[in-house]
Amino acid sequence: GRRFFSASHEEIAAGLTTDVYFIKTRETLRAEGVAEAHVVAEIFPREDGVFAGLPEVEALLRGRGVKLWALPEGSNFAAREVVARIEGPYDRFGLYETPILGFLASSSGWATAARRARLAAGGKPVFCFGARHVHPAVAPVMERAALVGGAQGAACILAAKLAGQEPVGTVPHALFLILGDTVQGARAYHRVMPPEEPRTILVDTYKDEAEESLRVAEALGDALAGVRLDTPGERGGVTPDLVRELRARLDQAGHRNVTVFVSGGLTPERLSALAEAGADAFGVGSYISSAAPIDMTMDLKEVAGKPRTKRGRIPGRTPNPRLVEVL
Amino acid sequence: GRRFFSASHEEIAAGLTTDVYFIKTRETLRAEGVAEAHVVAEIFPREDGVFAGLPEVEALLRGRGVKLWALPEGSNFAAREVVARIEGPYDRFGLYETPILGFLASSSGWATAARRARLAAGGKPVFCFGARHVHPAVAPVMERAALVGGAQGAACILAAKLAGQEPVGTVPHALFLILGDTVQGARAYHRVMPPEEPRTILVDTYKDEAEESLRVAEALGDALAGVRLDTPGERGGVTPDLVRELRARLDQAGHRNVTVFVSGGLTPERLSALAEAGADAFGVGSYISSAAPIDMTMDLKEVAGKPRTKRGRIPGRTPNPRLVEVL
Amino acid sequence: GRRFFSASHEEIAAGLTTDVYFIKTRETLRAEGVAEAHVVAEIFPREDGVFAGLPEVEALLRGRGVKLWALPEGSNFAAREVVARIEGPYDRFGLYETPILGFLASSSGWATAARRARLAAGGKPVFCFGARHVHPAVAPVMERAALVGGAQGAACILAAKLAGQEPVGTVPHALFLILGDTVQGARAYHRVMPPEEPRTILVDTYKDEAEESLRVAEALGDALAGVRLDTPGERGGVTPDLVRELRARLDQAGHRNVTVFVSGGLTPERLSALAEAGADAFGVGSYISSAAPIDMTMDLKEVAGKPRTKRGRIPGRTPNPRLVEVL
Amino acid sequence: GRRFFSASHEEIAAGLTTDVYFIKTRETLRAEGVAEAHVVAEIFPREDGVFAGLPEVEALLRGRGVKLWALPEGSNFAAREVVARIEGPYDRFGLYETPILGFLASSSGWATAARRARLAAGGKPVFCFGARHVHPAVAPVMERAALVGGAQGAACILAAKLAGQEPVGTVPHALFLILGDTVQGARAYHRVMPPEEPRTILVDTYKDEAEESLRVAEALGDALAGVRLDTPGERGGVTPDLVRELRARLDQAGHRNVTVFVSGGLTPERLSALAEAGADAFGVGSYISSAAPIDMTMDLKEVAGKPRTKRGRIPGRTPNPRLVEVL
Amino acid sequence: GRRFFSASHEEIAAGLTTDVYFIKTRETLRAEGVAEAHVVAEIFPREDGVFAGLPEVEALLRGRGVKLWALPEGSNFAAREVVARIEGPYDRFGLYETPILGFLASSSGWATAARRARLAAGGKPVFCFGARHVHPAVAPVMERAALVGGAQGAACILAAKLAGQEPVGTVPHALFLILGDTVQGARAYHRVMPPEEPRTILVDTYKDEAEESLRVAEALGDALAGVRLDTPGERGGVTPDLVRELRARLDQAGHRNVTVFVSGGLTPERLSALAEAGADAFGVGSYISSAAPIDMTMDLKEVAGKPRTKRGRIPGRTPNPRLVEVL
Amino acid sequence: GRRFFSASHEEIAAGLTTDVYFIKTRETLRAEGVAEAHVVAEIFPREDGVFAGLPEVEALLRGRGVKLWALPEGSNFAAREVVARIEGPYDRFGLYETPILGFLASSSGWATAARRARLAAGGKPVFCFGARHVHPAVAPVMERAALVGGAQGAACILAAKLAGQEPVGTVPHALFLILGDTVQGARAYHRVMPPEEPRTILVDTYKDEAEESLRVAEALGDALAGVRLDTPGERGGVTPDLVRELRARLDQAGHRNVTVFVSGGLTPERLSALAEAGADAFGVGSYISSAAPIDMTMDLKEVAGKPRTKRGRIPGRTPNPRLVEVL
Numbered sequence A, B, C, D, E, F: 001g002r003r004f005f006s007a008s009h010e011e012i013a014a015g016l017t018t019d020v021y022f023i024k025t026r027e028t029l030r031a032e033g034v035a036e037a038h039v040v041a042e043i044f045p046r047e048d049g050v051f052a053g054l055p056e057v058e059a060l061l062r063g064r065g066v067k068l069w070a071l072p073e074g075s076n077f078a079a080r081e082v083v084a085r086i087e088g089p090y091d092r093f094g095l096y097e098t099p100i101l102g103f104l105a106s107s108s109g110w111a112t113a114a115r116r117a118r119l120a121a122g123g124k125p126v127f128c129f130g131a132r133h134v135h136p137a138v139a140p141v142m143e144r145a146a147l148v149g150g151a152q153g154a155a156c157i158l159a160a161k162l163a164g165q166e167p168v169g170t171v172p173h174a175l176f177l178i179l180g181d182t183v184q185g186a187r188a189y190h191r192v193m194p195p196e197e198p199r200t201i202l203v204d205t206y207k208d209e210a211e212e213s214l215r216v217a218e219a220l221g222d223a224l225a226g227v228r229l230d231t232p233g234e235r236g237g238v239t240p241d242l243v244r245e246l247r248a249r250l251d252q253a254g255h256r257n258v259t260v261f262v263s264g265g266l267t268p269e270r271l272s273a274l275a276e277a278g279a280d281a282f283g284v285g286s287y288i289s290s291a292a293p294i295d296m297t298m299d300l301k302e303v304a305g306k307p308r309t310k311r312g313r314i315p316g317r318t319p320n321p322r323l324v325e326v327l
């Protein structure tokens, strides 16, 4: 039996995740003897955003005898701009319309959100902590897209590996809940971690965040890299004033090098206010992971060398000098 | 080399899609000798919705020596209601917090949207056509969740297989664009399809939808099951008035049995109005596929038999008689 | 018996359309021997707008022994600006307050709307097609006022004649409905019309507008001047995207000289968007014809050489150097 | 030369106020030999309202060899309900589409506003004082329509005559401005008017309305029927509190039978509040006269006995049992 | 020299806080010999509210030879209802219009706010803590009015004395800031206070509120009556979730009798939510103290036995059976 | 017995208007032997405004052995800016926190409103007429604060005296109601007043304001300084148009030197419009008197020479170079 519902790479490549009507179309066109008609197809998005997902499209089409042009991975695009063009016999790629659009729609949605988060944070580092909100099969896809869009690092192990980075993470509430005290947890963590790993300790589990931060700073001394604030909404969340107060209290106690890392329900509005209040870095989860895919549409624009398309679209190739030859 | 970025079933089961801080927690707790502490963890959602994703959680935890209680797959849940409880030594499942929450958050988001679509359609059949908006690795997960939530069928081949159904689909614009005429395409399709397959023909590619519907109905006669309207937004989309007019014209021409299937940017508001105007069935795409995951949170509530949790939560188990023993 | 309820020119000149209290006033003042009191009356509008209707006021007052100053026909005016002044014995004009105000209020309302439509269309020609929304007795008044305000032409035969123009019009849906096909109707029209009459054919009666436009362009060749889009709201109305697509398809087929004329529910917002999308000319109906009259008020400001007026107004003449002597 | 721009009854009957494209259609159809095609045309409104204007349509079509069904004059109608149907050879009535729709659109707009004013006034009498806002050629049409909708009387002499009533009116500011005092004006008016004419005196020209009312009541004694309040907006308009105070002061001084008549910028909201405060009757001007015409559309629905119509409409006759045979 | 700017009781009684134009009026009327004219004056409010301040009006008018009727102290009143009537020679009270209205306007404003707070709290006790927002001369007036309106007690020493109560208060942040620890402060306070004084300790000065509450409960044992939450806005304020969590943690630790007292920026909306979450009592400050005075107007309604009043009011006494004879 | 509820100067100085918990704090700290701890306290407002009330704070603290720094009386301040700092042994001033904050909060609220009124009036004189809305004990405090904020004069006798000015006032409606006619009242007032007192007569008691103004101007001739408009809301209030008309009528009658003074429900929006329309001066009541106190907070920031404060605030002195040494 199958353990999980997600599709394997082989199933994707075999076309099993496509909409069944493309199978029916293939059968019909083959019976009519026109399945190999030479066509030009173009893909355009419905909104502005950041282009991502191209390597998977390329992997899917490589070796199938079609040409592919596209914007470079990570480019900004405008609503309705043509972001990719495929040319070749229809039978070589028609079946893959569903996964091609899916690769681009989902990764572009995540990359766009990550770029907006980064801009809102005024360029301070943003880390993607959204894996817990998406199916694990796409957690690495999502975090890779966030890195394309501008995230500094990712928490998911596989995503970091795909990007040739080390995964980024501190410690969860569970560590302190099991050990029963934040300072005791911080000391245990400090003993175990290799020296090069920065010590950033979560300080909102049991006590007032400012009090706990000072306790941890005293306990770890110069070894402490930062503190993480993740105050839940039930307690008012992390406010800009809390960041300002914590920064001042750390400084007054001589801990000027201890950074303040904030996580928990961060949106562009909150990122701006918290960055302005002195927070140093951010873990962004659902703002990135819940970003809606950016709807992509593929249209045939030429058939057998003639402009032809459906009602509502303009026949023929749409010139876009930003497209680059990929295949 | 790896072709796609999505995680395989083996990578998921090996914990490679989890956030790295759970690895660090495991190492720290093991060094402290408390990794096997007996804990109770509870999962709750942030909004109302429909519960889905449980079979994958069960598959992940089976055989790991923990107990699991949960709502039955497909149940409605309220914001902050406990939907699942895990009990056992922390080391047996702590690492999997990220994928467990991801399974539930993503599938519950999609199931919830599907249920809302079905209700808006007044119980008329809704088919999930959203695969093109999501990464192909999760297309079957998404469509399966939509079936749990109330969709009648799915277009994605693998999703239908997982649900023991036949995939559902008509024909895309591409078929008619290559063949050059809708009636010619309809005839070709009719010749090729097996007899039991219903003939539902897309009628907005070239001509006025009403005119094309009548041409197709004349051409296929009693063999025609339905017509599909997918008029693009550039042409005003499918309006309730168009459905009313088309229904009347089909009836006047004696095609009372031809059904009207609508797709394209359907939301609950539009589903209600179109169902009321006489549409018979619907293909819903981005409303389901773009549904945000429903944020799920896992909290430790007991450690070593004692109520304990973090600030902002109430320590101890939260009674919920709706939970059913799963493992 | 009388066929219609509208007043004839003679009835208007005889004061039969005035409010009866002016008759009672005349009787009372005559009995008191003061009916010939020398007075100054001023007229002001309640909103900004375009001044129209003066020739009818002049015709009514000519030969009655009063002086008249006014803004030139077609001037812009500001709210509360004095737009006309009458001086003379009260008995010579007091009875006509109702029709004087009515001439100015109604024509200024229509002229103002026409000017706004013209500005919204970015200077492209706007034709007044609103006669069907007003009583036929005032249809020529309305369309003449629209010409004063900036419309390029009018559809109503009598209005055009009053303005020394040819009436403007293409062909209605009825022609094609009776002949049963748009191309057949276009050919019949082409045969009958004199050579100097431009052929602009309505293309939304039966078929998709783009398809029909190309059929008509093929059928009439160089003789075709333009196509008219009047798609009803039930089919989404005329969208800017439809204009863009139609323009592109006409151009690709070599019909670059065929213009696109749009009608149907046009407002300033839609005029701007459609002009920007490439439409060449517009037929504007209810936006002009339904324009509310611009409320005009006449106040006595001097009686027997002394400043006198009612509570709420400032006694005496209001200086306005823009007024020109008319009578 | 022509004095005014409005069309005479003869010009209307001769089709000179129609849109020119109906002339062109007639010529084309005659050349094709199908001008006498037997057709069914239906007329429907775009909004809810009160049906008016039918007698003029009947006068125009009588004797032309067509059948006419319609709602009874003064009926309520719903948006999109068929309000009239014409059947016969197209050439007999096609030319008159413009004036037919214009009769109905304009009178129905005015009748609808009058009915709303009457309802807002809680059934107290409302008089139409709007002639000064419309072209004098349609002043009697407008006031007649207001009477159909529910107005109690009209100020325009010709309108009242058409309705077989006496015109209604009090006295304007001009009377008092020329005579120099309200009491002096009231006395003069009282001397001149025939005994059966009710004396209602305007009391806001010079003095505080309550003070002036009491002066007039003392001067005219039992002869005084009512006072009219028409306080201009510059002085705060007529407020419900002013009506209450005036009523109390009249009663305290023993003038219980003197009624309070209000005019000036009355809308349904103000009518409700003033009626509730004790005002007895109302003169309504621009709310009725500025009412937008209710857009009416005529569609061919059958040609030569077959259902046929344009895109966006449903072919064939629309059943409506409320229609009554007129011709 | 004078230390403070507030008026003494003697200055008030001497008329020194009145508007100077009443002095001028007195001089003018005396010179005319009509200062002793017998008049009836009535007082009405501009909004709904709770009537308070009557004892001070009574004290001011007693012995001056006038009659006084009023609503009973603490009554609800409606906008424009007559709440008091004074009858007698004008010279005996005319000078005091300013202080009479001031007594009633200010106390009624505060009493009204207190009643709204009490209703929002669902009947749980509300204490007035607003003295710090008003001038000390009126702090006792304000808190007395709050007691009239429904507050359970007051913090201001003098106000409690005026009401024959003990003042209510716990301990401020300053106590703990000087002693350096909340538990140490609580113990000191416990040693000093007399046994009958309930111990309610402020728990948000240094530590997490739940942690501090449990420390204090352990330290004082059964002697602890309650804890006070006053979390500042910079830390998210007191949320309903914090109250729920604190209640649960106190109960789990066996401190079921310890009550939860909330203060800090409480409005009716927050009072409702916090009462519903389990808070037991409330300290309300600026919502009561910043309540705008309820504007009171005094009008002469009779002079020398005849109805007479100014424009805008109805002459003569306004019947109100709820008025009670006071003087 | 006590006549009024307000506190005397002696009661304020004795600490009787303070919140009782400061008494309990004193007892506790004395018992602990730390009552004389050296502390620094700072006061900050919650909103922007104008600083007032300092002389009363100074009077309260003088001679108590503490240092005081503050902004100068009448300064603008920003939200959260430190406006005052007190340093010394806690026992010397801790008890007075309630009255200190009350002095500043209430006077700053009134001064801020007065400044806004003055700015809205474009610098034309604004007089404070709000005494009738506040308790008489604080009427002089309020009007003095208004003078600090920018009012030109005050109506309350005691307030004017405190400011070394003459109180400002014209005549109330009562004068004219008792005398029965405005002109008669104006003549009586003119006979009695000393020559240097300007004659400003209230003109809305009985008659139309413009008519009454002209009657009064004729009666008093050059002796008339101004007229006051105070038209009640029941009659539409004072509108800018009324001011314009009155100005014009006075000028036309040769009374160019008669000023127009407006009172009654004036807000910044109305002040701007009326000043622009030509009003010369204004009496502002409830806009100033109902201004909410500006919430002031006092925090300990140092104890025994060390930065220390409560959660939510930043420990230690906040630098503010605008503070000036007072004590």
Ligand SMILES: [Zn+2]
Pocket: A173, A204, A230, A231, A232
């Ligand atoms: Zn957290």
Ligand SMILES: [Zn+2]
Pocket: A130, A132, A133, A265, A285, A286, B295
């Ligand atoms: Zn999250």
Ligand SMILES: [Zn+2]
Pocket: B173, B204, B230, B231, B232
């Ligand atoms: Zn489509």
Ligand SMILES: [Zn+2]
Pocket: A295, B130, B132, B133, B265, B285, B286
């Ligand atoms: Zn889609």
Ligand SMILES: [Zn+2]
Pocket: C173, C204, C230, C231, C232
């Ligand atoms: Zn049309």
Ligand SMILES: [Zn+2]
Pocket: C130, C132, C133, C265, C285, C286, D295
């Ligand atoms: Zn129209």
Ligand SMILES: [Zn+2]
Pocket: D173, D204, D230, D231, D232
């Ligand atoms: Zn008037």
Ligand SMILES: [Zn+2]
Pocket: C295, D130, D132, D133, D265, D285, D286
């Ligand atoms: Zn009017």
Ligand SMILES: [Zn+2]
Pocket: E173, E204, E230, E231, E232
């Ligand atoms: Zn606090």
Ligand SMILES: [Zn+2]
Pocket: E130, E132, E133, E265, E285, E286, F295
């Ligand atoms: Zn407060």
Ligand SMILES: [Zn+2]
Pocket: F173, F204, F230, F231, F232
């Ligand atoms: Zn007044």
Ligand SMILES: [Zn+2]
Pocket: E295, F130, F132, F133, F265, F285, F286
């Ligand atoms: Zn006031």
